[in-house]
Amino acid sequence: MEPRIRVSDGERDRVVQQLQQAFADGRLGPGEMEERLERALTARSHGDLLPLIADLPDAPDGPDDVLRLTSTGGRIKRSGDWQVPRLLRVESEYGGVKLDLSQALVRYPEIDIELRLPYGSATIILPPGATANVDGVRTGWGSVTCALPGRARPGALHVRITGELEYGRLRVRTSRDRLGARR
Incomplete structure (x- = not known):
């Protein structure tokens, strides 16, 4: 992801999905989940999204x-x-x-x-x-x-x-x- 490129709705949705999975797995607490979701839904660029998922595993697809x-x-x-x-x-x-x-x-x-x-x-x-x-x-x-x-x-x-x-x-x-x- 190029940090300065604007994000699409689909890219925001994928990050939200990854955050939801991390919450369901117990990797994020409720407060942190809420904060990251708000930031993900208002993100304008890849640079806004990257820090939100940098410490999380990739979303599963099995x-x-x-x-x-x-x-x-x-x-x-x-x-x-x-x-x-x-x-x-x-x-x-x-x-x-x-x-x-x-x-x-x-x-x-x-x-x-x-x-x-x-x-x-x-x-x-x-x-x-x-x-x-x-x-x-x-x-x-x-x-x-x-x-x-x-x-x-x-x-x-x-x-x-x-x-x-x-x-x-x-x-x-x-x-x-x-x-x-x-x-």
């Missing part, structure tokens, strides 16, 4: 960053306190899928969810403030419902959802509209 959930006809459900990888691959021929990320540990500022649900449907619940891009989801007779902003925002979780739901439906919402969703 097999723990991918989770594959499969079912033929049963239901796939994840909720509560669970660890969300960088990439979730979800496959179910006929079953339903419910992924609740509202209380989960998400170490990355951006994650990807790949859906393969020929006859199944999915509900994805995100924490308040999160954004979701569903432009990569293809349906035949199904439907996609997502009222969340589609562009990433600095400091907020962004989820990219792709895949195929030939006859199923996809619904993406935040946890705060849970009660209104039960009509």
